[in-house]
Amino acid sequence: MALTLAAVARQLLARHPDACVVSSCGYPSRELYNAGDRPGNFYLVGSMGMAAPIALGIASIHPRLMVIAIDGDGSLLMNLGVLPMVAAARPRLIHVVCDNGMHESTGGQATTQRADFVALALAAGYRSAIRIEQPAELAEAEPAGTPTLLHVLTEPRRGGIGQRVQLSPRQLVERLQPALN
């Protein structure tokens, strides 16, 4: 059974209940929202490519907090330059890349050729990076240090996508800060 973005979101929330989770625009935010909305979830609705930078900014202010960024392959490819910046800052950050090889949110168009995000992250200076193809591998993943990148191979969703995030961007900001302290 292959992993899905929805399953990844559910597993991350179950395994890191106290983490702040920042999700990329499009399906990553919608899947995270429908997997389990909570104040520590920060959904981007635009600014593709900015999940990791915003997660890094949050981690820089709260260095003991675990911060998770959920990217897609398309959104990380849009901003690969963030990798060395994250690596240099050494945040307590788990960078999850759900790679289905397509821009699923806009209709399944191809991204570029499949990229080896584990190699890219390690070359950029991440402390660890793990390739994950099976649900058990995600559950058992023990990164050797942060920042870490989890390159999760996912299949496209089969049923319809869940509802859009029902909170306004301003509401998301207002409820996030108390959840971080």
Place this chain on the structure above:
Amino acid sequence: MTAPTQTRTVAYDLLLTLVEAGFTLATGVPCSLLKGAFALLEEPDADLAALRYLPAPREDTALGVASGAAVAGGRAVTLMQNSGLGYCLNVLTSFNLIYDVPTLLIVSWRGHDDTDAVEHQVIGRELTNLLDLFELPYVVLDPAEARASTTAAIETMNRRQRCTALIVRDQL
């Protein structure tokens, strides 16, 4: 390290004003007009050490990091050449201006007159029009009053709750 009181520069006054206002994070991409500020960020003295500097690969990524810090309750500043403001437009319009997350921008003004290099002429001519178009307030730094200009930019940002640019026309 030289005592700051003997080497107080416009760049030093600007950054010290930020530290005193509670800024703890600086990020951005260098510009030659801002080189004095970047030199201090890279090698801060004790009074500027509270301002952690994270070099960024591109201005929109820098703004994303500063915005994340602001969302988390911190104060962060992004330094850039005005050319980088173009890269930032998507983050400004689809993050800062809809999540209502203001951050301070320090933006150089290459091409503010027609004597600068050709690549700066278009953005230099339109810089303030671009800021006006998105209703982003700005303050042009007065080198003789660096602390007052910086404070004015911070206060404008706080009052308007919008990303505010401190525009640097003369080399720091």
